[in-house]
Amino acid sequence: MPRGPPPTLFSKVMPLVMRTSESFGKPREIGTRSTSLSLKNALRNPRQPDQRQLYSAGKGTLLRRYYEKVFQNLQQTNCRVIAKAYVKVVEPRKQLQYPYNGRKTVAGITRQMSPEDTKPPWWPPGVSHREPDHLLKAERIALLVHILCELRVSHGITAQKLKIAEQPSRRLISPMGRSRLLDELYTVRAAEEKFVEGLI
Numbered sequence: 001m002p003r004g005p006p007p008t009l010f011s012k013v014m015p016l017v018m019r020t021s022e023s024f025g026k027p028r029e030i031g032t033r034s035t036s037l038s039l040k041n042a043l044r045n046p047r048q049p050d051q052r053q054l055y056s057a058g059k060g061t062l063l064r065r066y067y068e069k070v071f072q073n074l075q076q077t078n079c080r081v082i083a084k085a086y087v088k089v090v091e092p093r094k095q096l097q098y099p100y101n102g103r104k105t106v107a108g109i110t111r112q113m114s115p116e117d118t119k120p121p122w123w124p125p126g127v128s129h130r131e132p133d134h135l136l137k138a139e140r141i142a143l144l145v146h147i148l149c150e151l152r153v154s155h156g157i158t159a160q161k162l163k164i165a166e167q168p169s170r171r172l173i174s175p176m177g178r179s180r181l182l183d184e185l186y187t188v189r190a191a192e193e194k195f196v197e198g199l200i
Contacts, residue, residue: 063192067148070185071141078173079140082182083132085166086147090155091120100131122151148189159189 071079087094102115119129124146127139135143151157163186173179 063188064145064149066188067145067185068141070181071144074173074178074181076137076140078178079144080133081169081172082166083135083140083144085169086144086162087132089161089165090122090147090151090157094120098129100129122154124150148185152193158193159186162186 071082074082091098098118098120100115100118102113102118104111104113104118115129123129124142127142127146128135132140132143147157148159148162163182166182170179173182
């Protein structure tokens with residue numbers, strides 16, 4: 001019996017994406033209909049010579065909006081805790097090497113600099129260099145999505161590493177059901193990572 005085309009990234013993760021969106025009664029807010037359908041159809045089409053090239057051209061717009069929506073619905077009290085855990089994974093000695101307050105000691109001399117002058121190179125553009133607790137909601141979400149999606153090559157950051165890092169903070173997430181959203185987010189991101197690497 002002939003087999004159908006091999007599964008694509010979207011055939012694997014779209015059920016999770018749509019279920020998470022619909023659970024909040026806003027299935028269209030993840031992305032525009034034209035953007036989501038064009039990217040989804042392009043990745044599903046087995047006649048296309050290079051699905052990864054098409055995915056790159058689309059820049060994962062639908063998935064980025066999905067990640068943003070998850071963090072928005074987690075409530076910002078929870079996102080503050082998660083952001084701290086994420087930053088610690090990327091930069092374990094951040095306060096020493098890239099202090100938020102701009103106060104840095106060089107050769108035994110303490111200098112007061114602008115916090116923007118002491119931000120790490122990987123910090124997302126357009127996000128103030130402040131502790132996650134003190135960021136505006138939009139900036140905090142931008143920081144979370146940036147760490148989740150943009151530091152895989154430069155810092156080896158993966159969904160699995162981030163999931164492990166924030167596990168000790170799970171008890172602080174409320175209500176408890178919000179943890180399900182995080183688990184689904186990591187599942188989707190892990191599938192995206194495998195797709196980009198050519199493993200699926």
